[in-house]
Amino acid sequence: MRILDKIKNLLLFNIFYKILDPIYIFLDKRHIRRSKNMQMIPSAFLRRGGAYSYAEWSYIIGVLHTIIENNLSNKSNLQILDVGCGAGLVLNAVNEFVGKNGSYTGIDVMKSEIDFCKKHYPKKFNFVHVETKNNYYSPNQEKNIAWKFPNNSFDIVTALSVWTHLNEIDSRFYINEVSRVLKINGKAFITFFSLDNDYGNFLKKDLNSKSNFHNQTRHQYVYNMKAYDSNNWFYPSWSKIPERAIAVNYTALKDMFDKSNLRITKHYKGTWKEVPGIFFQDIFVLEKIL
Numbered sequence: 012m013r014i015l016d017k018i019k020n021l022l023l024f025n026i027f028y029k030i031l032d033p034i035y036i037f038l039d040k041r042h043i044r045r046s047k048n049m050q051m052i053p054s055a056f057l058r059r060g061g062a063y064s065y066a067e068w069s070y071i072i073g074v075l076h077t078i079i080e081n082n083l084s085n086k087s088n089l090q091i092l093d094v095g096c097g098a099g100l101v102l103n104a105v106n107e108f109v110g111k112n113g114s115y116t117g118i119d120v121m122k123s124e125i126d127f128c129k130k131h132y133p134k135k136f137n138f139v140h141v142e143t144k145n146n147y148y149s150p151n152q153e154k155n156i157a158w159k160f161p162n163n164s165f166d167i168v169t170a171l172s173v174w175t176h177l178n179e180i181d182s183r184f185y186i187n188e189v190s191r192v193l194k195i196n197g198k199a200f201i202t203f204f205s206l207d208n209d210y211g212n213f214l215k216k217d218l219n220s221k222s223n224f225h226n227q228t229r230h231q232y233v234y235n236m237k238a239y240d241s242n243n244w245f246y247p248s249w250s251k252i253p254e255r256a257i258a259v260n261y262t263a264l265k266d267m268f269d270k271s272n273l274r275i276t277k278h279y280k281g282t283w284k285e286v287p288g289i290f291f292q293d294i295f296v297l298e299k300i301l
């Protein structure tokens with residue numbers, strides 16, 4: 012029975028889905044009337060990162076676009092750095108802010124993602140492979156390497172589901188880099204799993220039941236293991252490698268931002284810890300203050 016279920020799932024959700032999706036989105040894109048930024052979403056063979064479904068990519072693009080728009084004073088010709096760009100999901104949310112004189116640069120530790128993005132997206136967008144090691148995504152690369160971008164060169168930095176894969180040392184190193192490359196008053200939009208009072212309340216719930224907000228069990232988001240020798244960075248016990256999913260104590264996060272001259276201007280709470288919200292992970296909007 013289990014084997015039959017596996018075959019059924021493989022046929023339905025892998026093979027059929029991957030055959031039907033490119034046909035469906037080809038037709039669907041012709042019906043898009045008022046949201047031009049959905050036109051570049053890749054087909055199922057190529058959608059990777061935290062989200063896979065076409066509908067979910069569209070939803071996240073809309074959420075991010077709205078959040079970024081709502082938190083910017085200047086909304087055009089921006090210099091944008093997207094850290095951990097993956098298959099380019101965030102680009103679809105920010106491309107309107109690039110305008111004629113701005114730029115978008117996506118960086119990632121996975122060369123395959125960068126090669127894909129270079130082929131798939133228009134040439135005016137830049138994609139750069141960084142040689143940095145991440146124990147989950149790029150275990151054979153070098154330890155933290157500073158980005159080859161000048162100080163104060165970007166208006167905004169984005170990172171969707173990237174610091175949720177960084178241990179404490181990497182996290183601090185790259186938050187410093189974010190601050191270094193941001194212009195004064197520039198904004199960073201970075202997602203985390205933040206361990207705060209809401210997380211404390213979440214732990215008191217029935218953790219074996221399914222979430223009210225997403226399609227996984229709550230248990231999957233219990234961060235009960237220290238990531239290496241950190242006292243504030245944690246990962247869930249189901250994961251063999253900490254960098255598969257990492258959460259951070261809120262006070263340690265705040266302290267890390269303070270030390271990098273980044274001020275929290277907004278915190279959108281993530282629905283992963285069973286609080287109503289607009290996105291699964293916590294989104295922090297940070298402003299470089301000097």
Ligand SMILES: C[S@@+](CC[C@H](N)C(=O)[O-])C[C@H]1O[C@@H](n2cnc3c(N)ncnc32)[C@H](O)[C@@H]1O
Nearest residue numbers: 060061095096097100119120121145148171172
């Ligand atoms: C969960 S995926 C998210 C991808 C994309 N942001 C999205 O939301 O679809 C995490 C990405 O971060 C990249 N990554 C991990 N550590 C990184 C680092 N230190 N510097 C740049 N990219 C990194 C991974 O290669 C992977 O593409």
